[in-house]
């Protein structure tokens with residue numbers, strides 16, 4: 304490429320279709336008009352002409368062979384003094400008049416920024432669905448194998464035992480099956496929340512933030528589940544699981560990057576944690592000391608239940624110490640809105656996890 308211009312760190316890497324096929328890109332960049340920086344906006348930018356030749360000012364490189372998903376030509380792009388018409392601004396959340404005057408239906412620049420980024424939630428919703436499908440497929444393959452493959456005579460000297468009748472095999476596959484069912488139900492809720500927002504039925508900041516938090520929760524958990532399930536199923540099918548024709552190895556390779564793209568899993572979970580903490584902070588700020596005491600006691604009770612084998616006695620003693628423990632901030636709020644049981648089709652479905660919070 305000769306001297307990198309723009310400088311190397313200004314290249315955007317790993318873009319799907321960028322190496323060969325892409326004719327255009329949606330590009331997030333700062334919008335500056337009349338000397339004022341209005342922050343990141345999204346632009347439609349042609350990158351190649353009809354013959355596939357790069358347009359002036361656009362550079363592209365191929366990322367080369369990857370660990371999976373090699374049907375897609377990922378590459379990197381750079382832009383050097385590329386000009387696009389004003390009308391190529393995707394202007395739902397901000398527009399520029401011919402004289403350069405900027406307008407936006409969202410007054411707060413911070414909220415505008417998060418609304419722009421919120422449009423990326425679609426990718427996370429898709430990955431959650433694909434990851435669940437991959438887990439289902441892997442389990443279908445492994446359970447089919449386990450109900451047909453016979454190994455060793457255990458109880459019956461005349462017939463070998465099917466793998467699925469071995470307790471060890473059940474312990475490997477059934478927890479993954481249960482988690483996959485749970486993930487599939489959770490994905491239905493995510494799709495419902497997504498449809499509510501993007502159909503316009505419930506397109507308000509609160510619902511958008513709930514949707515983003517739910518997607519940021521489920522995408523990391525389902526993709527991790529899929530990778531673990533694929534590996535377990537691969538091993539549960541023995542040598543046959545390692546044969547490419549049985550799909551498990553290839554699926555694992557293709558799914559591997561699901562933990563990284565559309566938001567790295569670790570970073571997404573930090574986002575969820577941040578929102579939960581902001582929510583707790585906000586709830587606790589309006590509670591007096593006695594309320595905070597009750598709140599801490601309730602949290603201790605939950606932890607005791609979760610981690611103490613004989614948790615009934617721990618719960619009894621904590622409840623005795625805090626007879627009115629239920630009136631904690633979280634409990635009060637849950638009865639008000641988000642931790643309430645799901646009612647199919649109702650707007651109070653919100654998040655399946657308790658007290659998934661929103662930024663304030």
Ligand SMILES: Cc1cc2nc3c(=O)[nH]c(=O)nc-3n(C[C@H](O)[C@H](O)[C@H](O)COP(=O)(O)OP(=O)(O)OC[C@H]3O[C@@H](n4cnc5c(N)ncnc54)[C@H](O)[C@@H]3O)c2cc1C
Nearest residue numbers: 316317318319369372377560563564565566567568569570
């Ligand atoms: C095959 C593939 C296809 C892609 N397709 C596209 C595409 O079409 N369009 C597009 O825009 N992008 C695409 N990407 C880019 C993808 O979104 C990024 O790779 C991803 O967001 C991670 O960024 P990074 O590679 O810079 O990793 P880094 O940011 O370098 O992260 C490396 C590690 O550091 C950790 N880390 C980073 N920041 C923090 C932090 N603040 N706190 C704690 N840990 C942290 C991460 O968890 C990760 O484990 C694609 C990537 C790949 C591999």
